[in-house]
Amino acid sequence: MSDITITVDGKELTVPRDELLIKILNKNNFAIPQFCYHDALGMDGNCRMCMVEIEGQKRPQIACNTFPKEGMEVRTRG
Amino acid sequence: MRESKIVSRKFGHKESHTLQVARKHGGYSAIDAAFALEATEIIDIIKVSGLRGKGGGGAPVGNKWALMPQDHDGPSYLAVNADESEPGTFKDRQIMAKDPHLLIEGIIITCYAIGAHDAYIYIRGEYYQFQQILQKAIDEAYAEGIIGEKVMGHDYRLDITIHRGAGAYICGEKSALLESMEGKRGHPRLKPQQKEPEWYFGNPTLVNNVETIATVPFIVKKGAKAYRLYGTDSSPGTLLFGLSGHVNRPGIYEAEFGVSMLEYIEQYGGGVKGGKRLKAVIPGGASTPVLTAQEASCVRLDYEDLRVMGSTLGTGGMIVMDEDTCMVSALKNLLEFYHHESCGQCTPCREGTGWVDGIVESLLKGEGTEEDVDRLLDVSQTMNGKTICVFAPAVSGVIDSFVTKFRGEFEAYLKGAR
Numbered sequence: 001m002s003d004i005t006i007t008v009d010g011k012e013l014t015v016p017r018d019e020l021l022i023k024i025l026n027k028n029n030f031a032i033p034q035f036c037y038h039d040a041l042g043m044d045g046n047c048r049m050c051m052v053e054i055e056g057q058k059r060p061q062i063a064c065n066t067f068p069k070e071g072m073e074v075r076t077r078g
Numbered sequence: 079m080r081e082s083k084i085v086s087r088k089f090g091h092k093e094s095h096t097l098q099v100a101r102k103h104g105g106y107s108a109i110d111a112a113f114a115l116e117a118t119e120i121i122d123i124i125k126v127s128g129l130r131g132k133g134g135g136g137a138p139v140g141n142k143w144a145l146m147p148q149d150h151d152g153p154s155y156l157a158v159n160a161d162e163s164e165p166g167t168f169k170d171r172q173i174m175a176k177d178p179h180l181l182i183e184g185i186i187i188t189c190y191a192i193g194a195h196d197a198y199i200y201i202r203g204e205y206y207q208f209q210q211i212l213q214k215a216i217d218e219a220y221a222e223g224i225i226g227e228k229v230m231g232h233d234y235r236l237d238i239t240i241h242r243g244a245g246a247y248i249c250g251e252k253s254a255l256l257e258s259m260e261g262k263r264g265h266p267r268l269k270p271q272q273k274e275p276e277w278y279f280g281n282p283t284l285v286n287n288v289e290t291i292a293t294v295p296f297i298v299k300k301g302a303k304a305y306r307l308y309g310t311d312s313s314p315g316t317l318l319f320g321l322s323g324h325v326n327r328p329g330i331y332e333a334e335f336g337v338s339m340l341e342y343i344e345q346y347g348g349g350v351k352g353g354k355r356l357k358a359v360i361p362g363g364a365s366t367p368v369l370t371a372q373e374a375s376c377v378r379l380d381y382e383d384l385r386v387m388g389s390t391l392g393t394g395g396m397i398v399m400d401e402d403t404c405m406v407s408a409l410k411n412l413l414e415f416y417h418h419e420s421c422g423q424c425t426p427c428r429e430g431t432g433w434v435d436g437i438v439e440s441l442l443k444g445e446g447t448e449e450d451v452d453r454l455l456d457v458s459q460t461m462n463g464k465t466i467c468v469f470a471p472a473v474s475g476v477i478d479s480f481v482t483k484f485r486g487e488f489e490a491y492l493k494g495a496r
Contacts, residue, residue, distance in 0.1 A: 045268045048424050048426055048464050048465060049425070059463040065268055
């Protein structure tokens with residue numbers, strides 16, 4: 001699958017389309033707290049700790065249930 | 079205020095819950111009209127009528143029906159949400175007690191429109207008495223060939239099953255309801271990225287409130303235009319508004335959207351009990367932000383006007399409070415409920431409801447500080463918009479409205495001030 005470009009805290013990243021945002025953040029050393037997500041167990045979506053702001057979204061979203069989209073702007077620090 | 083009875087039309091008749099009386103007053107007359115139409119035509123009629131979900135959300139019903147795939151490889155289902163556990167709301171109960179055959183008629187038409195052959199009614203466990211009445215009505219309908227292998231002679235199988243809940247408030251949330259029906263713990267599901275139907279054991283399922291379903295026969299029989307004669311342009315039709323609290327005649331009275339709240343309370347509720355002054359009204363079941371008397375005096379009962387007031391119409395079950403009500407105690411009462419009923423899945427809600435309950439309790443004991451009042455707003459902010467379902471945002475709206483509109487009362491409880 002083709003790679004896409006997203007921006008996290010002003011840093012541009014080229015990432016695969018089908019990888020969860022939380023995995024991308026973990027791989028690229030963005031400190032993002034997480035309780036209920038684990039690579040081996042998949043997402044559960046109820047600790048609500050991995051919330052990130054996404055440009056254009058009214059509410060913060062959980063990174064463990066979000067897939068990247070072309071041109072997505074993500075903020076992890078308020 | 080003109081009389082507008084669509085759902086409650088047969089409520090006044092004696093023995094109105096029996097098939098004989100229902101039939102005498104036009105029950106099941108919409109079925110033949112519905113089967114003369116294509117399924118998609120019924121969905122179009124509902125869309126044109128502008129019918130909005132009557133369980134609290136107020137989302138357009140036709141669009142929701144249109145999400146149901148007509149060519150799904152496998153069964154589709156209808157789940158009727160009768161888990162009416164919102165404090166101050168008791169309208170579905172009236173339908174099931176007074177006119178269960180109207181509900182069955184609505185279920186038949188809805189199932190035909192979405193291509194479902196099995197319907198489930200998820201009724202709250204506490205409604206044992208009403209479940210009995212409803213079951214009797216279903217048995218009558220089976221015996222008369224209204225449902226079963228053939229629906230009133232038409233080549234369409236339909237079975238209706240009642241499923242009793244076990245007492246959890248959150249099972250009124252549609253995805254938690256289906257989880258519960260699947261035999262799991264009643265936790266709301268993560269919302270899908272795009273619009274899609276709900277899923278019951280992997281099959282598309284429509285979840286609608288009892289009153290919504292009970293409105294369908296009227297629209298199919300009389301047409302979308304007849305329904306639009308009532309209410310406003312964007313909130314067409316009627317709702318079974320309810321009154322409880324400090325009024326002379328609490329109860330369920332159907333009215334069209336757009337009537338003035340104060341006029342409704344005066345005309346149907348007979349005004350505030352004991353001739354006292356009005357202090358506040360919770361407009362639509364406990365989970366909607368409270369309105370002050372001044373706001374209540376100028377608001378109209380429809381989705382848009384209440385939104386302008388910073389509240390929501392919810393289920394239309396108004397809780398009226400007179401001038402002697404202590405708003406801090408009233409909030410404590412609500413928060414105890416939310417603390418108990420939070421399903422515990424999301425951290426902000428599970429912890430937050432407990433914290434705010436504790437803070438208000440300490441305020442009531444006279445142990446609070448100035449910071450506690452602000453802390454209530456702070457915790458409420460942390461709960462808003464960060465959870466899976468709308469439980470926590472609803473609690474947040476309640477706290478914000480109570481604290482900002484009646485801050486003086488909260489401060490009166492501060493240490494030393496009282």
